[in-house]
Amino acid sequence: MQVHELQFRWPPMDIAERPCLGTEEEVENLLADSALDPLQGWPSRPLKGQFIPFREEHVMSQAVSASLNRIVDRVESVAASLENALALLAQVQERLSESEERLATQPIACQVTLHDLDSELYRLRQPLCICIEEYEEETVARFPEAEVYASAATEGEAIDLLKREIVQLYEELQQADPKELGRRPKQWRTLLNRLIEADGQADHPK
Amino acid sequence: MGKLIIRSSQLTRALEGKLGLDFRSGSERSAWYCLDGKKILRVTIPTVKGGGGTILPGTANSIRNQLSLSRNQLRELAACPMSGTDYETVVRQKMAKNRL
Numbered sequence: 001m002q003v004h005e006l007q008f009r010w011p012p013m014d015i016a017e018r019p020c021l022g023t024e025e026e027v028e029n030l031l032a033d034s035a036l037d038p039l040q041g042w043p044s045r046p047l048k049g050q051f052i053p054f055r056e057e058h059v060m061s062q063a064v065s066a067s068l069n070r071i072v073d074r075v076e077s078v079a080a081s082l083e084n085a086l087a088l089l090a091q092v093q094e095r096l097s098e099s100e101e102r103l104a105t106q107p108i109a110c111q112v113t114l115h116d117l118d119s120e121l122y123r124l125r126q127p128l129c130i131c132i133e134e135y136e137e138e139t140v141a142r143f144p145e146a147e148v149y150a151s152a153a154t155e156g157e158a159i160d161l162l163k164r165e166i167v168q169l170y171e172e173l174q175q176a177d178p179k180e181l182g183r184r185p186k187q188w189r190t191l192l193n194r195l196i197e198a199d200g201q202a203d204h205p206k
Numbered sequence: 207m208g209k210l211i212i213r214s215s216q217l218t219r220a221l222e223g224k225l226g227l228d229f230r231s232g233s234e235r236s237a238w239y240c241l242d243g244k245k246i247l248r249v250t251i252p253t254v255k256g257g258g259g260t261i262l263p264g265t266a267n268s269i270r271n272q273l274s275l276s277r278n279q280l281r282e283l284a285a286c287p288m289s290g291t292d293y294e295t296v297v298r299q300k301m302a303k304n305r306l
Contacts, residue, residue: 133264138263180245
């Protein structure tokens with residue numbers, strides 16, 4: 001039968017979508033129910049009892065139309081997925097730039113022990129722990145207990161400047177009237193008096 | 207947490223104008239903030255060649271610590287919103303809580 005031949009010559013069609021064209025009666029019923037385009041040379045409704053041969057072009061056009069519909073559906077879903085992916089990418093990009101900014105402001109920090117103040121007038125009674133913070137464009141040396149810092153391009157320069165700052169603060173606190181000092185400056189003074197001494201005060205080993 | 211971007215000249219102007227700090231010359235310039243005749247805080251600002259540059263983040267952070275301010279408060283102090291009186295209020299509040 002022609003119908004059977006056509007049916008099996010159309011492998012791309014899914015079994016579920018394949019029209020049930022077994023017998024003439026079934027074809028008649030199917031065509032009676034379907035709205036076929038009369039412009040394509042197909043009667044919108046077959047005559048009773050008249051068998052209409054199944055045309056390959058019709059099957060093909062239906063299959064192509066179904067495939068196109070599926071493609072359109074897929075394109076739409078792909079477009080929606082792409083939109084979601086783009087939104088996610090924008091979020092990731094935003095977080096990345098935030099993290100980069102945070103990293104740029106977060107220093108690489110370490111501790112360094114000072115054994116000397118590089119001063120002819122003063123010396124340390126005991127080693128002093130300071131913080132070194134390396135930023136992208138500068139290095140900051142800090143002595144947090146006395147809230148002193150110095151900034152320079154390199155660690156060595158920053159440490160040198162910090163030593164000068166510590167000496168300067170020590171001298172300012174020594175010269176100041178204790179009554180004029182607030183709570184924190186008093187603490188700094190006590191701390192620096194414990195850590196620093198005038199070079200002449202030291203007991204040099206003979 | 208945004209980047210602390212403050213122009214050196216802007217901050218110096220704010221510290222001298224609003225808080226009445228007097229910076230001496232030197233490689234690092236320091237000044238005392240006094241309240242009720244007492245030295246409360248010591249602030250050091252870097253010497254800037256040319257005058258108009260931006261303070262680097264590490265330095266800005268250190269100045270912020272010395273002034274005992276948050277990032278936003280330092281921004282406000284450098285720009286217009288925080289006046290000298292506002293800063294005094296912040297310092298007095300911290301002194302009352304024994305933090306300064």
